[in-house]
């Protein structure tokens with residue numbers, strides 16, 4: 001691949017600024033661009049992109065594409081897909097990287113359909129071998145690492161959050177800002193956003209947390225999570241959950257970890273009252289250290305845990321929390 005080709009990184013924004021995970025996608029983009037002898041570009045979309053575009057220039061990119069339109073003020077799948085496909089048609093990237101956030105889980109398949117492009121989701125690493133980009137992702141709940149190639153132009157790639165070390169910003173901005181006119185079509189949109197409710201997550205964000213305390217059906221009731229929150233506060237950890245506590249309304253739906261929830265890769269994951277279904281493991285098996293607390297010594301979670309405690313969480317958690325308070329005081 002020659003240098004006239006480029007690797008494009010889609011950067012999400014939050015209140016006009018870059019989403020912190022964009023730096024992870026830029027890391028993957030840079031690795032791919034270096035290996036493929038391609039240029040590195042970023043794309044920022046919104047109704048006012050000035051701040052985010054300027055931020056993006058600090059990551060050593062050759063250019064920042066901006067797609068600005070009033071309809072892009074907040075995420076809407078159809079408008080964003082339309083606009084990003086227009087950017088891709090103009091920029092003709094070889095590959096597009098984006099972090100597998102909830103927004104991207106909606107956007108990436110739409111874009112793949114719109115561009116008739118191949119899409120590899122949830123990649124945790126990449127390598128370039130003889131000019132070919134290989135994308136590595138865990139399959140079968142992390143029991144097998146699969147290697148994928150891309151045979152379309154562009155190829156689309158989503159990245160598992162926290163799998164790539166965020167690229168550091170430099171003090172010197174670099175790269176030109178290239179405005180691409182986009183025209184998301186309100187008339188042909190098949191969905192309308194009726195209301196947006198900002199769910200203010202309490203405490204630390206799950207997707208970027210270095211430590212997570214997660215509860216399962218074994219917690220038994222919403223109030224049971226108070227014990228987990230006390231331990232999480234002591235550890236500086238975020239609260240996560242398996243699916244049942246979310247379905248039962250004990251914790252917000254966005255706390256769900258797993259195949260149909262967040263995929264996380266913290267340094268420490270404490271699974272409390274969670275049996276360890278394959279669907280739950282799909283979201284947390286990438287954690288560096290897994291601790292399981294479960295009253296059933298045969299629970300599946302112990303098969304992947306680095307440390308395990310067999311017991312009733314109501315007895316175990318207060319003791320651990322108190323000990324942690326003493327150690328960390």
Ligand SMILES: Cc1cc2nc3c(=O)[nH]c(=O)nc-3n(C[C@H](O)[C@H](O)[C@H](O)COP(=O)(O)OP(=O)(O)OC[C@H]3O[C@@H](n4cnc5c(N)ncnc54)[C@H](O)[C@@H]3O)c2cc1C
Nearest residue numbers: 216217218242243258259260261273275279280295296313
């Ligand atoms: C298509 C699909 C997608 C899914 N996506 C997800 C997903 O994203 N995330 C997810 O988590 N699940 C998902 N599920 C559900 C999944 O199959 C399991 O049903 C779920 O993970 C089980 O949650 P659990 O381990 O909390 O509950 P259980 O399997 O009921 O386990 C509860 C555990 O708590 C222990 N326990 C009970 N009381 C105590 C106590 N007092 N102290 C200590 N331990 C105790 C028990 O021994 C048991 O091991 C999905 C299912 C499907 C079909």
